[in-house]
Amino acid sequence: MADVATKTAERGDKPEHGVLVLAALILAAAVANLNLSVANVALPEIGKAFDASQTELNLVAVAYSLGLASSVLYLGAIGDRYGRKRMLVLGTLISIPACLVAAWAPTIEVLIAGRLLGGLGAGMAFPTTLALVTALWRGASRTKSIALWSGIGGSMNALGPVVSGALLLKFAWESVFLITLPLALIALVMVIKIVPKHVNETTDPVDNAGGVMSAIFVAAVVIAINFAGVPGKGMFALGLAVIGLLAGVLFFRRQARSKSPLFDLKYAKRSIFWVAACAGMIVFGSLMGAMFIGQQFLQDVLGYTTFEAGLSIIPGAVLMVLVAPQSAKLVETRGSRFTLLLGDVCCLLGFALMLFTWGDGISYLPVGIAYALIGAGVGLAGPPAAHSLTGAVPVKRVGMASGTADLQRDLGGAVMQSILGALLTAGYAASFSKQIGAAPGGSSISASVQTELEKSYSSAAQTAERYPQYADQIISAAKIAFTQGQSWAYTVGLVAITCGALLVWKFFPDHATELKLLGEYGTEDAPAAAS
Numbered sequence: 204m205a206d207v208a209t210k211t212a213e214r215g216d217k218p219e220h221g222v223l224v225l226a227a228l229i230l231a232a233a234v235a236n237l238n239l240s241v242a243n244v245a246l247p248e249i250g251k252a253f254d255a256s257q258t259e260l261n262l263v264a265v266a267y268s269l270g271l272a273s274s275v276l277y278l279g280a281i282g283d284r285y286g287r288k289r290m291l292v293l294g295t296l297i298s299i300p301a302c303l304v305a306a307w308a309p310t311i312e313v314l315i316a317g318r319l320l321g322g323l324g325a326g327m328a329f330p331t332t333l334a335l336v337t338a339l340w341r342g343a344s345r346t347k348s349i350a351l352w353s354g355i356g357g358s359m360n361a362l363g364p365v366v367s368g369a370l371l372l373k374f375a376w377e378s379v380f381l382i383t384l385p386l387a388l389i390a391l392v393m394v395i396k397i398v399p400k401h402v403n404e405t406t407d408p409v410d411n412a413g414g415v416m417s418a419i420f421v422a423a424v425v426i427a428i429n430f431a432g433v434p435g436k437g438m439f440a441l442g443l444a445v446i447g448l449l450a451g452v453l454f455f456r457r458q459a460r461s462k463s464p465l466f467d468l469k470y471a472k473r474s475i476f477w478v479a480a481c482a483g484m485i486v487f488g489s490l491m492g493a494m495f496i497g498q499q500f501l502q503d504v505l506g507y508t509t510f511e512a513g514l515s516i517i518p519g520a521v522l523m524v525l526v527a528p529q530s531a532k533l534v535e536t537r538g539s540r541f542t543l544l545l546g547d548v549c550c551l552l553g554f555a556l557m558l559f560t561w562g563d564g565i566s567y568l569p570v571g572i573a574y575a576l577i578g579a580g581v582g583l584a585g586p587p588a589a590h591s592l593t594g595a596v597p598v599k600r601v602g603m604a605s606g607t608a609d610l611q612r613d614l615g616g617a618v619m620q621s622i623l624g625a626l627l628t629a630g631y632a633a634s635f636s637k638q639i640g641a642a643p644g645g646s647s648i649s650a651s652v653q654t655e656l657e658k659s660y661s662s663a664a665q666t667a668e669r670y671p672q673y674a675d676q677i678i679s680a681a682k683i684a685f686t687q688g689q690s691w692a693y694t695v696g697l698v699a700i701t702c703g704a705l706l707v708w709k710f711f712p713d714h715a716t717e718l719k720l721l722g723e724y725g726t727e728d729a730p731a732a733a734s
Contacts, residue, residue: 216341217348220397224339227393229352231295232332233359234383234390235325238267238298239491239616240363241379242318243498244513248376250661253311257631257659258433261624264495265429265617266315270322271329272613273421277414279330280465284409287331287338288400294327295391298383305380317380322613329613335398337593346531346590353585354527362520364498368513410465416454417465421614423447428621432629467596471607475539475720476595478711480607482543483588485703488619489550490519490581492696493557493574495620496627496689501570503660504563504682518571519578526582531590538714539587540707546584547704553577554700558693563682594721619699623692630688632657638680660685 218224242249246260253259282290301324305317333352340348367379424447430440458464471477494516501512533542553576560569592607635657639645648656655666656677663681667674712720 216344218339223397225348225351227390227397228332228335229355230386230390231291231328231394232352232356234295234298234387235329236356236359237363237383238321238325240494241367241382243494244364244367244509245371245376245379246499247502247661248371250659251665252376254662254665255311255659257628258429259311260659261429261621262315263318265620266318267322268613268617269422269425270319271325272617273418274323274326275330275613276417276466278326279334280409280414282331282334284407287334288398290327291331291394291398292391294324295387295394297324298387302380302384306377333589343535346534349589350527350531350586353589354524354582364494364516365513368510371509407463410461410463413454413457413461413465416450416457419450420447420454423450425617425621428625432625470596473595474710474712475591475717478706479588479591482703482707483584484615485699486546486550486581486584488615489554489696489700490577491616492619492623493577496623496692500561500685500689504685515570516574518575522575522578523582526579527586530583530586534587534590538717539591540711540713542587543584543707543711544704546580547700547707549576549580549583551697551700553580554693554696558690558697562686595724623696626691626695627688630691631684634684634687635680638683
């Protein structure tokens with residue numbers, strides 16, 4: 204087996220030892236997917252441990268996807284140039300100390316930094332997995348492989364809270380950040396021994412300046428969103444937003460003029476590429492946003508244990524795995540447009556159910572159905588989105604396509620979590636402030652206590668422990684405030700998903716036109732791919 208990597212060669216539409224190679228790539232991707240969501244179920248415990256604000260909890264949840272999203276285009280391009288396997292090995296290796304830093308973090312700031320480091324490691328590894336799938340497989344085999352990569356990867360993301368919840372029954376919150384250590388070690392060995400060393404890599408120089416600009420653009424905008432609703436942080440958020448948007452303008456100007464662009468606008472402007480990218484960001488972001496808020500709602504408002512909250516995700520994970528292969532068939536028979544729209548409809552129904560039924564005292568049924576619908580939506584949308592992105596570029600540019608596919612998950616997740624988290628924070632604080640103002644004797648509550656009550660649900664729960672005579676009133680008010688905050692978030696989520704569906708409906712080509720365009724792209728890009 205030690206020589207498999209050097210002997211592997213493409214045969215027809217798939218590589219030699221294709222099953223083992225695909226297993227290694229999916230396992231490496233699973234490390235990143237699990238790490239994206241393992242923190243969600245532990246957020247209430249983390250909040251209590253550090254007396255964290257809702258904004259700090261938002262950053263714990265979003266830091267991993269932020270690190271991944273801000274670096275994935277740049278690192279994907281470096282992999283294209285200097286070796287995809289090398290980047291995959293390095294990224295998987297970095298995930299090990301990153302997990303340890305997060306698990307042993309003495310402060311909330313160190314925990315956020317550990318999550319960010321893990322995201323940067325995933326930025327090296329994750330885009331490489333899809334780039335290699337795209338480079339090593341062809342035709343229907345590629346579609347099926349992408350469907351497996353997408354479905355299993357997405358289900359691992361959804362199963363993160365289940366495993367975390369089980370651990371938290373007996374261990375402290377630190378344990379959830381150690382879940383991926385054994386997987387990372389196994390993946391590292393498999394990648395080294397099985398994955399081919401070089402597959403259709405480019406000799407073009409890497410746009411390092413563009414890479415730095417793209418990282419600043421994504422990071423500044425996402426962090427600005429998180430602080431936008433925090434009292435006293437308005438100017439800080441505005442300054443970051445200006446920096447981020449300026450970096451974005453400079454980045455796209457540079458890409459339009461560069462001879463070796465990091466993000467080739469020649470391919471990005473193709474409707475099959477940019478519409479799939481935007482639609483995928485919204486769909487994958489809806490999954491991350493739903494799990495982020497939902498795990499806190501189930502524990503804080505409904506009183507679920509960590510394990511029960513984790514188990515609530517199971518319908519979504521199961522539907523994701525079952526639907527992804529069917530999605531691949533739909534792409535072949537009905538086209539990407541139809542399949543993307545079907546995924547959007549499922550996510551839309553899931554968010555509508557959360558908005559109109561999730562409140563204090565509800566049964567599990569609307570929770571399970573909502574997660575099942577969102578899981579089915581992601582399972583349907585994942586394969587056509589990735590298929591469209593990779594099909595719209597030549598093989599030498601699959602690092603760009605796979606990086607954009609990862610951005611669907613990671614930037615979509617970071618932005619949606621940040622927006623929904625900011626709305627949750629603002630809605631929670633506004634509701635609690637209103638309740639205090641309307642309560643008899645509310646004017647006697649000191650400013651410091653009111654700040655603690657409005658900071659987060661976990662902070663309100665700790666305040667209730669200090670004032671047991673008012674504990675019932677405080678917890679009741681916190682539940683009402685949290686429910687109000689999540690309603691704000693889910694309303695905006697519904698609007699975003701609707702916009703994504705309209706975008707696909709209006710601008711993505713029908714099946715016949717899609718096949719024609721993909722054929723034209725293949726003919727047009729063949730000289731570039733062969734050079």
